[in-house]
Amino acid sequence: MIQHRSFLVILPTFNERENLSRIVDRVLSASPDVDVLVIDDSSPDGTAGVARDLMRHSDRVILIERPTKMGLGSAYIRGFRESLSNGYRGVCTMDADNSHDPSVLPAMFDALKGADLVIGSRYVLGGDTNQGVARRANSAIANLLARTILDLPVKDCTSGYRLYSTDVLRKLELNEFRSRGYSMLVELLCEVLERGGRVTELPIAFRERSAGKSKIGMHEIWESVRTITRLRRGKFGDTRTRLANELYRILPLKNKMR
Ligand SMILES: Nc1nc2c(ncn2[C@@H]2O[C@H](COP(=O)(O)OP(=O)(O)O)[C@@H](O)[C@H]2O)c(=O)[nH]1
Numbered sequence: 001m002i003q004h005r006s007f008l009v010i011l012p013t014f015n016e017r018e019n020l021s022r023i024v025d026r027v028l029s030a031s032p033d034v035d036v037l038v039i040d041d042s043s044p045d046g047t048a049g050v051a052r053d054l055m056r057h058s059d060r061v062i063l064i065e066r067p068t069k070m071g072l073g074s075a076y077i078r079g080f081r082e083s084l085s086n087g088y089r090g091v092c093t094m095d096a097d098n099s100h101d102p103s104v105l106p107a108m109f110d111a112l113k114g115a116d117l118v119i120g121s122r123y124v125l126g127g128d129t130n131q132g133v134a135r136r137a138n139s140a141i142a143n144l145l146a147r148t149i150l151d152l153p154v155k156d157c158t159s160g161y162r163l164y165s166t167d168v169l170r171k172l173e174l175n176e177f178r179s180r181g182y183s184m185l186v187e188l189l190c191e192v193l194e195r196g197g198r199v200t201e202l203p204i205a206f207r208e209r210s211a212g213k214s215k216i217g218m219h220e221i222w223e224s225v226r227t228i229t230r231l232r233r234g235k236f237g238d239t240r241t242r243l244a245n246e247l248y249r250i251l252p253l254k255n256k257m258r
């Protein structure tokens, strides 16, 4: 992989054939200073073929193909590794389904001057989402759990639209991340904050995909619960919440639930 521009935009794809050309065009025209890295997990719908066509038309598009579906989080880590060995100044992650608006990129690059991680946020003033009720509820619960259980000072902990400085990525132990799927977003955020990274949120308007299907399933939700529990233990040791302590005191649960 050869670096040409200052920033790398990672687009993880699984069955995004109908969305990929449009998002890549939008990213390339949003800023002359970005390369695009598509990480495709052998999508059965032939997304990689679309990416290869795009590569023929632009030297700013790069494709990495992986043999099986390995998860969104693991695609991020793969992309980070590539970017670190290629001298980029910053690395952006963005969904490939056109939910994230690339025209915000120049503002994100600007915001990186005073931060190590810029989050495209649906939940700060000026941010917006047109997600349906079920998806909104899902996102609200995930954010509530992450913010309260892990004490994260961020409004949108689960946004996949982010810009990391290469400097902060170098401080992370990329081998140590244990999430594979969407919960990697929370794990990455925790690690950046733990290493003293400055995080800022920039309002975005999230637009629900018009083609293809979401890949979030029960497996991802379960992984998120496990990840939050594990991260909490890492952060606060085995201390229980005040409510849990009260329950242990009142109820005869002693050994069973410890
Ligand atoms: N490479 C790769 N990309 C994935 C995987 N799972 C999801 N994605 C991509 O991650 C992005 C976000 O996924 P999406 O299903 O839209 O999530 P949602 O918007 O939260 O419903 C999309 O570009 C997907 O194609 C995966 O296992 N591997």
Ligand SMILES: [Mg+2]
Residues within 6 Å of the ligand: 095, 097, 099, 209, 214
């Ligand atoms: Mg989506």
